[in-house]
Amino acid sequence: MDLLEKLDQLRARGLEKINAAADTQKLNDVRVELVGKKGALTEILHAMREVAPERRRQVGQLVNEVRDLFNEQLAQTRHDLAQALIAQKLEAEKIDVTLPGKRLSLGAKHPVYLILDDLEALFIGLGYQVVQGPEIETDHYCFEMMNLPKDHPARDMQETFYIDNENLLRSQTSGDQARVLEKHDFSQGPLKMVGPGKVYRRDDDDATHSHQFMQMEGLVVDRNVSMSDLKGTLEMIAKHLFGADRKTRLRPSYFPFTEPSVEMDVSCFNCDGKGCSICKETGWIEVLGAGMVHPNVLENAGIDASIYGGFAFGLGLDRFAILKYGVDDIRDFYTNDVRFLAQFRQEEK
């Protein structure tokens, strides 16, 4: 057979073999067989002696062309095989990205503390100090300093847990006011404080009563603090907590430690003031009590009430949480049911 014919056949057969190689091992075998030192092309080169000298050059060129072709094809196939291998490996590594993640437990803030922290941040921004007093309070600080002497009828209004004749579980955070007033040095600037904390009343627990709850006391005293300042501050609190579109109203009220005393209502969230069962058809919901510090409270703490005056307010944090989040049973705050607590995570800001 003519060498050229042989070369033609080898080219065809070689390409077929390269293409048929299923893996790199087989491809290597084919490479050795075709272009290896003892491969088919080498064999053809060895057979050059049989070719007429004037054609050797042409045949040699053809052999080189076939070698180049083979090498090129081998490289391509090697690349393809490698790609296929990677693809295969990646396919093997494939995961279902829609399966859920592996989760550690997720923390959450208690709803009453959500309200507390929110208000603390608001007041700190306004220059208030956060102050905490004792929960086991003396009758002296809880009542007498707050203008509630022993026989004051308002003491019946709040049933108190007494420990002994002098010590009690505070029924209001107002005692913090007295303690701070006694200590404050007005030459160092005005007094602005909020006092958050637990308070206790001898109430049987039910949907709307709790023997323990959280209050925040606020107090601002200086030479020029007016009831208009109180009004502005209370409106800011109400709008901060319940939304800028809430209407507010102040009503005269009575607390022994403030005079004048007021309560603030906000327009009902449920009916927007039209009247519904939640607001007892009044269109208003009571949210807090406040007033101008009673001169007796100032004098009891050794402050000259003819010079200094100010306002105080008391915020019921549980009540705020109830109103803001639509909770219908105050006991839900104290049973620590994880299903209940988990829902407030998104409220954190």
Next chain:
Amino acid sequence: MLVSYNWLKDFVKLEVEPHALAEKITRTGVEIAEVKHPATGLKKLVAGHVLTCVKLEGTHLHQCMVDVGEVDPIQIVCGAPNVAADEMVIVALHGARIAGNEKIKRGKIRGMVSNGMICGLQEIGFSDSVVPMKYRDGIFIFPEGSDIQPGEDVYHALGMDDYLLDFDITPNRADTLSMEGAAYEVGAIIDQPVKVEPVSLKADGPAWTSTLTAEVDAKLAPKFYLRKVTGVKITESPLWLQTRLWNAGIRPVNNVVDVTNYVMLLTGQPMHAYDARTFKTGKLSVRLAKPDETLTLLNEKKVVLDPADIVITDGDQPVMLAGVMGGLNSEVMPDSHEVILETAVFDGTLVRKSALRHANRTEASSRFEKGINWDNTQKALDMAALLLRNEAGATILDGVLKGSDTKRKPVTVKTTFSYLNKVLGTTLTTDQVVTLFNRLKFETQVARDQLTVTVPARRWDIMIPADLVEEVGRLYGYDNLKSTQPLLAETQGGYANFELFMRHVKHFLQGQGLMEALSYSLTSKARATLFTKAVQPVAEVKMPLNSSRSVMRQNLLTGLVDAASYNFARKETELAFFEQGRTYDHADGQFNEHEHVATLYSGHVYRNNWEHDEAPVDFYFVKGQLENLFTTLGLTGIEYRAEKITGMHPTRTAGIYVQGDYVGFIGMVSHTLTQTEKPLRNSELYGYELDLEQLSHYLPTSTQAKPAPKFPAMSRDLSVLVDQAQSNQSVMAAIRQAAGNYLVKLSVIDVYQGDHLAAGKKSLAYQLTFLNENATLTDDLVNEKMAAVTTALETNLQASVR
């Protein structure tokens, strides 16, 4: 108090409709909790004249023919026991609506057509507590002489077309617990004149005051006035009087009792009427009760009197608990002809305590305890006598017996216009302020900035300038005040350092995946001192609501175990809680409060794990969480000592010490506890509790930065075989001591005890990391240190090192 809108019109011209008036009063004076309109929802209720009434044999029913103002009388079958011919009654016609939105239709009863229903008062919406006793179990019968015709709507005659404003008063505004007081308040609010008329009374009987001596302790009863009337005919009161009482929530009884209640509603002065036969010895005294004296009250409650109760006596026996309620032994009876009327001012505090002590608060006692108008004693007495002349045919004997008659000076309060404006934040003129006081009918005297206000006795709540601020502020209108922020010297808001620290701990724990719990501070005596290393005397409340909430907790973990139990019972067992709060004790004779934090874990490290990587929460997981907390706080020198704490697992609990001081504990809740709590049975709860005040003492002050090390560290592994009883902590301490200062990190990399080791032995493997911050460490030096460690372990701990 329920204030009648229609009655109010007797005193003040009202051009504002009831609901708008209520809103005005609420914003300016007293909260109106509700405006009631008794006729609301009622329809087709008319007066009917029973023409004939035939009892149906063998039933309780009556066949009645009733004139309801139509051409022909209608037939109604009625089951009420007190229905009879010739009565004027309330008829619900066919198509009527009665209480509870119930519809009345023509129907048949026992085969007889009934064209409606004859009603009792409860059936048309009256509260059981105001219905006169004789109509309580039957239909209502209009008293003779009532101004109503058959067929006429009943609402007006029964006072149901009225609007009743529920004055939800605060203790300082008891002046509005009377129609006159309410009228003054409303007049001031709507700026209208108030017409309160004096009583002028001419006695028509002989003088009587010499027939009775009244010995009155003026400290107990500063004012004590009596009048006597004779020839009284006890009957049912006229309808106008009854409607005013029941609209105010008071049950009509008879004309004498009703008159005293009416006068109280009108003037705010509580009254009492005695059967004059009570004082047949001619003596009366007002004194404190003697020990063991008893009195049966009008409501048939027998009380053992307390030496702090004021009583009125017949000279010997108590006949009335002063200011609270009369005694049965002096009650006005159907056969009473002579009546002694009393108006008095009693000591409010003593009356309040009496009413509380005997659980017998009344309309009268609630007025005395909040204060009454000292100026109304005479007027109320005369008014009652006058009404008894009109309504009970009484003859009024001449003279008022005054057992005591303490005078009170009118209160004057001095202030300045500038003070009023400063406190309110207003710029009111002198005229504006004076006009407001004129509306209140307070006399004013003005001298430039000085203002002197004379306060009438009916406003005994006003005593100091701040009270005047309130009057001016509320009448000017809180709505009209500006809304401003205090303009004060700058203050820096913020937390005290310890408050910051507590909040940092809370935020960190929340970030670690713990849910914040909030528990009650009061718990049972037993639980209060669980989980407490050094139990202190407890703080216990005197009158607990129940024994499970009687003692202030000395630990927080109790609350979290309760929370776990609650959640386990609801099949929620994957828990990670923390609580930050106080513990309380009574150590060293004083009450102490300590800020603590506690955590509780149960279930698994991962939640909802489909890969079955079910690592349960265990001691070491929780300890790792705690160690991270300590690291983030920068605490060093922490030591864990196996320790027994009540309530905790005895061999899985450690006391935590910082620089030698106890700060808390970590471990597993004891089986004893979880086995006795049904939902927690067989569960493993882990947690820790820390005293944050203790911890705060060891917090580093501030960080002084140093550059990251320039030289590489070198690590060596070490395997140590020791007795099982030997703690890791002791091995590590020995390694640290021997390894010197270049040892910067020491970690446990393996713990093994089991088949391949000798009995009673365990193998601990450590990685030691050495670093010299100033130079490259040599192998030789590290080898030297490792050799020293080996020697130390072998000699001091009898360990073998591999």
